[in-house]
Amino acid sequence: MYTLNEGEIIDSFQNMLSDLETITYGSYFCELVDIAIQEEESNRQLFKEFVTSFYLMRNNVVDLETLSVIFELKILKATGYGLNLDKCCICKRKLKSSNYMSLQYIGGVCDTCEKIKGIPISYGGYNILKYLNNIQIDKSYRIIIPENLKYEIRRILTTIISQNYFRKPKSLETLNFIKGSENYE
Numbered sequence: 001m002y003t004l005n006e007g008e009i010i011d012s013f014q015n016m017l018s019d020l021e022t023i024t025y026g027s028y029f030c031e032l033v034d035i036a037i038q039e040e041e042s043n044r045q046l047f048k049e050f051v052t053s054f055y056l057m058r059n060n061v062v063d064l065e066t067l068s069v070i071f072e073l074k075i076l077k078a079t080g081y082g083l084n085l086d087k088c089c090i091c092k093r094k095l096k097s098s099n100y101m102s103l104q105y106i107g108g109v110c111d112t113c114e115k116i117k118g119i120p121i122s123y124g125g126y127n128i129l130k131y132l133n134n135i136q137i138d139k140s141y142r143i144i145i146p147e148n149l150k151y152e153i154r155r156i157l158t159t160i161i162s163q164n165y166f167r168k169p170k171s172l173e174t175l176n177f178i179k180g181s182e183n184y185e
């Protein structure tokens, strides 16, 4: 156990508390870090991405769902569960696009490999996922994703996250319930 004697708050992100959506997504990002990162583990790159996300949220310049997809991809990458989308995750052949994601190898599957232990994905969804997987978080405010593809991508990432970490994030459940959306399980 450590004792913290003194601290200075640089930014409390106080105004995020005035909006249900930003407070919910803010909690969700904290919960993701808590779930994915080991105690006492330091990750400066992820910390930078985390703080950048908070600034984007606070300034209301970004679509929260799109930002959360990009942050989820960063979290997965930072913890060794990065998505393999450029090559077939089974035979390692170069892959332009795919319509199937293997949950076992966390990546796209080509047309000649067997499509098992995974989930189908539309080519459009796959291409967006591939693009988002390589984007910097501070560029996320420029991106507009069609609603149906966003829903598809989020469902897949939720599945990957709940399969690979010991605990499933709960922060978004209430919001999804309020918004009446189909849940992302």
Ligand SMILES: [Zn+2]
Pocket: 088, 089, 090, 091, 092, 093, 109, 110, 111, 112, 113
């Ligand atoms: Zn293959």
